[in-house]
Each structure stands twice: as C-alpha cells, then as structure tokens.
Amino acid sequence: MTKKLAVLLVISFFSAVLPVGIALAGPTMDLTVSAAISLKNAFEEIGKLYESRNKNTKVLFNLGASGDLVTQIKGGAPIDVFASAALKDMDKLDSAGFVVKDTRTNFAANTVVLIVPSSSKITIPSFEDLKKPEIKKIAMGNPKTVPAGRYAAETFQYYKISDMIHNKLILTENVRQVLDYVYRGEVDAGVVYSTDAMVRQQGVKIILTAPEASHKPVIYPIAVVKGTKNEQAANSFVALVTSEEGQKILSQYGFKPIASAK
Amino acid sequence: MDDSLLFSLKLSVQVATVATVLVVMVGLSAAYLLSRKNFPGKELLDILLTLPLVLPPTVTGYYLIVLFGRNGLLGRYLYAWTGWSIMFTWYAAVLASFVVALPLMVKTARAAIESVDENLIRASYTLGHSEYRTALKVILPLARKGIVAGTILSFARAMGEFGATLMIAGNIPGRTNTMPLAIYSAAGSGDRSQAAIMVMVFTLFSGFFLYVASKLSRRVL
C-alpha cells in the first residue's frame, strides 16, 4: 500500500514539474520589459503590436515604481528593456553600468495633476488649499521609489505647504495605487499623472494641474539593459516605442510624444 | 540604531502584542465553540476561520479593504457615524495581524481542548460545576500546552505580517511602517545598509523572543 502511494506521489510530482520545466525552457525569443506603472496601458498595446509583427516573440511586462525596478535590475533581474517615469532613475541605472551604450532615448512626457474622487464636494482652487482641514488624507507615491511621489513632493515644496500637510500624507508603493485610493474614496485627494486620471475617468476628476515650474520635467527615458539575452529584439522594441506608430499610441493615452533620436 | 528603526521595532511589537491579545480572546472562544458545541453554520465558521491560513496575505488584505475601507461594506457605516476610517492607521495593522494569526490560535487551541478527556468534564458537571466553571478550572488548565503554543505562534505570525498590512495600513513612515514594511522600503529604495541593520535587529529580537517564550512556557507547563 505504501509502495503504491510512493509511486503515485513520484508520478504526480514529475507531472506537475515537467510542464513547468518545459515552459521555462521556452522559446528563447521572450522579451522582458520593466516599465514604470504609469506606462501600463500604453505599453501593453505597444506590446501587442510588437507581437503581431514578431510572431515568435512574447513581450512580458514587469510594471512597478521606477525606483523598485532599478533595484531589481541592479540585483540581477533578467530584464531586456527598461523605461522609467523620470530621468533620475535611468541615470542611476546608467551610472551603475547597466545601460547598453547609445540605446538610451527619451520617448514621452507627462503632466502632474491633483485628483479627487468624482463625488467629492471639496473645492481646491489652488495647491495651497490642501492645508484646509476638510482635506484629511492626501495620497502620493513614496518619494524614495516613486517618481510621481518625487514630483508631488517638489510641487508641495514649491507651494510651501510641505510641513503643513505632512501629517495628511499617505505614501503608496506606486502611482497607480494613489489612483486606486482616490477612486475608492480612501483619501480626499491624490497626486498622479494626467495619463493615470484618464484611465479612471468615471471615478476621479482632475482638479489642478501642477505648473511645469513646480517640479522637475516629467520625461520618460527608455534603454536596453546590459546583459540582455536578446539584444536584437530589445533594440527593435525600443525602435517601435520611438517610431511614429508607438508615439501615436502613447499620445492616445495622454502622453506627450517627444521621441528624439539620440 | 536611528529613530526610525526604533520606531518600526516599537510599532511592530506594539501591533503584535495587541493583535495577540485579541487573538487569544477571540481564538479561545472560537476554539471552545468549535470543539464542544454543535450549531447551524458550524462548518462554515470553521472554514471562514481557516481561510486566512490558506489564502495569500494579499488576498486577505483585499477582503479587508472590501470590508473596512472607507467605502467598505462595514467601513462606510463607521465613517458615516464617526468620520473615521481604519485605513492607514496602526489599528489597521493590528486588524491585519489579528486576521492572519487567528487561524493558528484556533487550530492549536481546538486540538488541545479536544484532547481533554471527556470523562473529566462529565465528572466536573456531576460535581455541580457549570459549563463555564468547568471550562475555566478543568478544560483550560489541561489544554494549556496547546494554548501557549498557539499564543507564541500567533505573536510570531503577527510580528512578521506584511502583505495584508501593506494593503490596509499602508507603509507610512512614522505611522504604520512596521519592521517588515520598513525593511521592504529600505531594500526597495536600494538602501542596503539600512535594510541590513534592520534585518539583523529583527532577527535578534525574534530569536530573543523565542528564547524567552520557551523559558516561560516551560515554567507554565
């Protein structure tokens, strides 16, 4: 009886592991792209376009806060392409030696906005009004790892309200989480990109746009990561993003297409 | 050790302690009910109480948001009456730890209670003691090994809680960033040395806790 059981266990173990083994061995033409989470919708569409043009390549997206993504790549994650929501993160990766020479280029720009839940009745004519007591919780990305959080902090600094709203701040792990909190009414207001607000038009409304002078320019760079096992595919993906078609998709989602050949 | 590290450690211990106290109170009661009573919906209660054990903490966290978020099924009433939401407070961290640690307590306590010789309980009744007194003077003392083990497990689990806590308490420095969350932030932002120090402190603390716990339990048992 126990012998039968042992045989059964061994067989089921291997039949569970085998398909995984085969999957891992997979087509060597997979492309892994680490991208700032604000690029989610636009890049997923570009990814599909890429796959339709390159039938035996699958594009896998690893989305998150740019800062986290940099840490992953520096930690040895097998990433082929990296796109961040700020120049700072790409600089960090570059100075650590993880960017393939001459593949880095800027491909989009964005604007920083303040959003509130659609049902909110609070009036906020200016950023300074965030001091108001009716506004109890403000969500923003964690400046340590989220570019949108850094831009938000810079904007608050610009309007000189940082100290006064300090206790109202709810820090999140990425910008889409801010969007979610505002959408669900967990917070009274949040700082996201205008492109994020577009994704949730029915649930949130843009109340203010941060003037360009209040924060560092919101520019998205893209590059091929050193150590990629698929340099050719990585390069052609970057080319697609900066091409007319890629730029068109980006602008459909609210980004400012600014691809400049570098 | 800097202020933020101290704060995170203190917060973790505080959250875990409060959560464990709640777990013991609720868990013992539930374990007693499940092991000694029959009632409609008993199976369902058992499953509900075991669920956080098999669900990933993020799923548990999601359910907690659905229930206790500002617009949640229960949270909306709390907000309407008091203007207060549990989200992003250390109470939320306690709630998350409580929910994930509860199954551990219920399972171990229930097994311990069920192992008490039924004749001893019957004897207590024939000697004139109510069900409550019997539970206090006969069942609990005889089940204490399992109860102590359950308490230690619960505290350990509460200290290490991350996923659900991140979702409902958030990772707010100086307010809700327990040790596991603080380590996650430090590691994520590339602050290796800070992360390393915190990891070491947390490990030492955990080791110390286990040592004290085993010493104390040997005395109690």
Next chain:
Amino acid sequence: MGLSVKVNKIVNGFSLDAEWTIGNELAVLFGCSGAGKSLTLQMIAGLLSPDRGFIHLNERTFFDGSTGRNLPPQERSCGYVFQDLALFPHMTIRENILYGAHGLSKADREQQAGTMLETFKITGLEDKYPSEISGGQKQRVALARALIRRPDALLLDEPFSALDNPLRAEMQHFLQEIRREFSIPLVFVTHDILEAYSMADKIIVYANGRVAQSGSPQEVFTNPASREVEQLVNTRERLLQSVESLPCMSKY
C-alpha cells in the same frame, strides 16, 4: 421513595428500553458490555438525555419526557464514579476532593476535607497528585470526591474493573461500609457475576438494552426468568472459567 427509572433511547442503532425502581439499597446493573447499563447510568446523572420516559429521585423529578423537564447534571446531586475514575490530573488530592464542595463555606470545606480523608483512609495524601498514588488509593479519592457533598444517590460505573482481585474485594467491602454510612440509593454497574452476587441488595439484569429480570441475587440465581438470564448467571460455569463470561463473548 428511592430512585425510579424508565428510559427509552436509540443511539447508533442501539435501542434501550429499561424500567426499574430501587429504594435506599445497593442495586447492581448486571449484564454484558454494551447492554445499556452505562447508558442508563449516564442518563440518571443527566450526562445524556433519554428520548422518552422519566427519572425520579425521591420527590424530585430529574427528567420527564411528557413535560419536557430535564434537570442539568449540576442540579441533580448524583455522585458519580467513572470507570477510569476521572480524577483531575492537574489538581492535588485535596483539590480533587474539595472540587465537589464548592458550595460550602471555607471553614466547612476544610472540615469536610479532613473528615473525608479520614473516612476513606487517605490522610497524608492531600498534597500528592493522582499520578503519584496507587490504584486503590485513587478509588477511594474518587469515592470521597463524589460523596463530599452528601449526594442523594451514588452511581458507579464499573469502578473496580481495573483492580486486581484482593484490592477489588477490599473496595467492595468498603462500598458496603459506605452503604451503611450514607443511606441513599447506590447504583453499581458491572459485568462481573461474582461482584454482582456479592455486593447487591438487588440485581437488575440487562440484556440487549432491556431489563431481563430484577430481584434479589438469590431470586435471580435460583429462578432465572429466561434462557438469557440463565446463561448470564450460570454460576457453576462462571466459577470454572476465567473472567469473561461465555454468553457475553458469543455476542461478538
């Protein structure tokens, strides 16, 4: 007055239908294992409820199926000695004995404890734990604990079955003394014919969940009411064989 029992119960396919009455005497419920004796005892104590019937002790009604009255065991004042004695392993002998005396004042408790320890010849053991005393001593502690509150009846479920013969004889003798001291109904369950014969004022023979016969040991042995009873009480055969009785074995 005494103890008057009429109980019906179906549990796990087994059907119990028993009726008997005793006074302030030592009655033995005798029969094979599984005949319903322990079940009856548990129902008298209130640990189990009959499906139908009634149980009266003196003027009090413990259970009455027709009125729905069902007194919880805590209020029945029945001392109970379990087969495995059920001494609380985490309490000392003194604490075990005093466990039944919680209604009394502090002074009374100490006095009662002292009396019990003397009466049952277990002085000096107060601070020991059940695991530290002998089988015979455990028996007496169990009896002391059950009797400290002067219950209105004493129920014993094969309490001496684990003892060796000399010790068993001693305990049987002891029980007779108790019977003289406390004038209450004693109900003693056993499947040992010799024990039944030597202890009982009245024997109530159980077979297959029914009372096959009841009467004095003399009556039952000389005039068995049925083939069944005859097989059970056939003393000559019993004396020649070892402990387990043949009719009981043949049931399995």
